[in-house]
Amino acid sequence: MRTGKRHKWTGFEIFSTVTLSILLLLIVIPFWNAVVISLETPAAYSQKPFSWLPGEFTLDNYKFLFFKNGAVLLTAYRTTILVTAAGTLLGMTVMVMAAYAFSRKFPGKKLLFFAMVFTMFFGGGLIPTYLQIRRMGMLDTYSILVLLGMISTYNIIIMKNGFESVPVDLQDAAMIDGANDLTIFGRVMLPLQKPLIATFSLFLAVGYWNSWYWPMLLLQSGDKTVLQMFLRSVVNSVGARADSVVSEVAKTDSFPQGVKMAAVFAVMLPVMVVYPFLQKYFTKGILVGAVKM
């Protein structure tokens, strides 16, 4: 609603806006600081670790990152994108089908649903899972990363609720027209759930993008890596071998902290790019439905 009058600020509104603005700065500044450092020279950094703009602008930190670790970084990007894409596609297919199935009535539904929910609260844990993967001979493979991360029981339940909210008449009408469960699923239900599916696909993709723990445990041969692992190794190598790296780096205008922050930014950038699409969806509805499951 738009009235000609200017908004009259109450004390409460001023208080909350000021507080939130301070908090906003507290969130933005560390990011900004990291980006600025990645774009400046060691001299500028040691003089002023915090500045609003690079004291002396250079791309040498990024050059060092890309040229020194170019091959590894490329592998990391490629594998992360592949694992993310394959995992998201596979995971969403399995989850959406299961969610739809659980929204219908069929013999044994209660038991199977319980079998799924039970795993939310109880699992084998780290070592048994690790041994299971070893037994399957899937240590040090990218496929296991795809498989491990693909299912979230929680998301299945929320999508099931989404399917259940579609009026039964619509399905019955289709049934009478001779459609079976598969065609109803594909022709009627899927198109209706597009927003929900888009949202969860993005969540799942971000999950794959960010995963580092299982990759770290499972990718043991030196030549396999994903982005988050790459970042960890850059940080560790630049940090641990500070002297040698510094001398090597000294030829150019890059420096350890600058390279680290360049790596942080390189890993973070794709998430920043998809983030606006994510944000569009998650504000309302979905989460509330989740809690009221």
Added chain:
Amino acid sequence: MMTKKKRILPEIWRARYIYLMLLPLLLWLAVFCYGPMYGVLLAFKKYNARMGILGSPWVGLANFRRIFITPAAMAAIKNTLIISMGRLVTGFPAPILLALLFTEMPGVRMKKVYQTVFTFPHFLSWVVVGNIIINFMSDGGAINAMLRGAGLEKVNFLTSPAIFRPLLYLTGIWKEVGWSSIIYMAAIAGIDTTLYDAARVDGATRLRQIWHVTLPGIKTTIVIMLILQIGGIMNAGFDQIFNMQNPMVKSVSQILDTYVYDITFLSAPDYGFSTAVGLFKAVINFILLILANKVVYKLSGERMFG
């Protein structure tokens, strides 16, 4: 019996496509959830790689007894509890307060922008966020530069045992508060606005409206989130600690999960013992979840399940 069978078989046949659609999920659960679950037997065994999980000798509860006589394990349990309690006290109310502040803020556009920024860190890994925080708070980092500029002493945020735990709480809030507050904001948006009108007619101030309308209106959400958090007390935040920890603060931040990692992957592993620690953790969490659900129900009439 016969008649029942006759009725059920056609029903199963009619649902054949539904089973087909469920099949991939069931396979996945079998391999990655129920398969490892039998590995939990390890907690009661002395694992021998050559004999496998089933062939390894039983040792009863010895692995569990060992938890209580291993000082490092007990220290890890203590740290886990302290850090989780710290998070409960500081991190639990934070998103509620943020949601209240947000609802008071005018301007739809501005709200959207703020929300976008507040939620962003949630979508980054702790590898990324940990490095950003370490960069910002290290000895030569921005904060200490500012302190120096203000003529103050330098503070070793990352390496001082006294500061590290509060730093974990604070940076945990920093990353997750925006995301966690969404759920409360959605709950607040669902409150019947006529209740506020009525309160205003009664002369209630904004603060009293929050106390008497908003908070009761989101009570259910608060209760559910509280139960969930209590059910996770034995997880004190592995990702964050693993990525921010350093040797100087290990004594105050070695939690059960980092301890299991250390004994399993950094030294000669005893899979039986590691599994026992993991199982111990999971069982305590599960018991706490049930208990919290019961206690909160008694106190407030709200519950998550049961």
